[in-house]
Amino acid sequence: MTDTQKFGQALEEEKKSLKEQLSTIAKPSEEVPGTWEAIQVGTENEADPNDQADHLDEYQENRAIVDVLNARYQEVTAALERIEAGSYGTCEVGGEIIEEDRLEADPAAKTCKTHLQ
Numbered sequence: 001m002t003d004t005q006k007f008g009q010a011l012e013e014e015k016k017s018l019k020e021q022l023s024t025i026a027k028p029s030e031e032v033p034g035t036w037e038a039i040q041v042g043t044e045n046e047a048d049p050n051d052q053a054d055h056l057d058e059y060q061e062n063r064a065i066v067d068v069l070n071a072r073y074q075e076v077t078a079a080l081e082r083i084e085a086g087s088y089g090t091c092e093v094g095g096e097i098i099e100e101d102r103l104e105a106d107p108a109a110k111t112c113k114t115h116l117q
């Protein structure tokens, strides 16, 4: 029996922490609800072209980080939805019960070890 409550709690905590990290460099997307997009830090007000370039670098870096955090945020959210739906802990490919240690390593896991890509 999968300890859904334990993994649910871990997922909630991870979601909270992802949200905190994302909220410093991203904002919730208006186009795709539930996702995040990187925010651009004030390039318009910067007179010095070097400073402008720095901001652009920072933005590119932020975008790369936001991509990673956002992808994880989607996985965690989907896992929480599976808990709600009662399908959590079941392999999405073969329908097997996902191994406990696999969920320990990644509570958002969608597949059992056999169907791990």
Ligand SMILES: [Zn+2]
Pocket (backbone or CB within 6 Å): 091, 092, 093, 094, 095, 096, 111, 112, 113, 114, 115
């Ligand atoms: Zn499987």
